[in-house]
Amino acid sequence: MKTTYDERKFTELVLHVACHLQGDGAGGATKLNKILYFAEFAHVRRTGRPITGATYQKLEHGPAARCLRPVRDKLIANGEASLVTEEFLGYQQHRLVPLREADLCVFSADELATIDKVLDDLSGLNARQVSDLSHDEAGWRLVDFGDDIPNEAALVGARQVSTPTSRRLEKEAAERLGLLSA
Secondary structure (H helix, E strand, O other): OOOOOOHHHHHHHHHHHHHHHHHOOOOOHHHHHHHHHHHHHHHHHHHOOOOOOOOEEEEOOEEEEOOHHHHHHHHHHOOOEEEEEEEEOOEEEEEEEEOOOOOHHHOOHHHHHHHHHHHHHHOOOOHHHHHHHHOOOHHHHHOOOOOEEOHHHHHOOOOOOOOHHHHHHHHHHHHHOOOOOO
16 A cells, blocks of 8 residues: 655644543553554545555554654644643653644545544543554554554454464465565
8 A cells, every 4th residue: 555644644633633632631642642543544444545644663562653753843843732741640641732723624524534533432541551452453463563564454354362373374364465575
């Protein structure tokens, strides 16, 4: 699946999601990262294409957009957001606080519907729960730590029962279908 990264859309998506997380006690960096991932990959499942074309990588605590930190730092440097360190249930979290509203004109009605559905689906969950959900995603399971998660992985079915043999067969099938390089 050939996609083009749209930094403006990604920036507005970050601001939109961060704005929604302001009232969420668990709305720190981990939850922001996972909502961005789920929005992109849910949209691939719904329409066959991602929202922003951002590349996501496998990290220990789940998928993360490679471009998030540079975009976040740019927003902060431009005075469009700030980063606040807070405590939630004894853990430190870093919350992105938007200082301007997201420009939602960059999104189609379909994209906004996907984003809002993901925000609704994940509301009430803490960062650990959202991170654990991301570990059930085929894309996170099929690649090695630090590797890019292909958008096509969103089309691989949800895990049912996991054994070493089923994981090996799942990976072989994904490679055969061109979802992963051999």
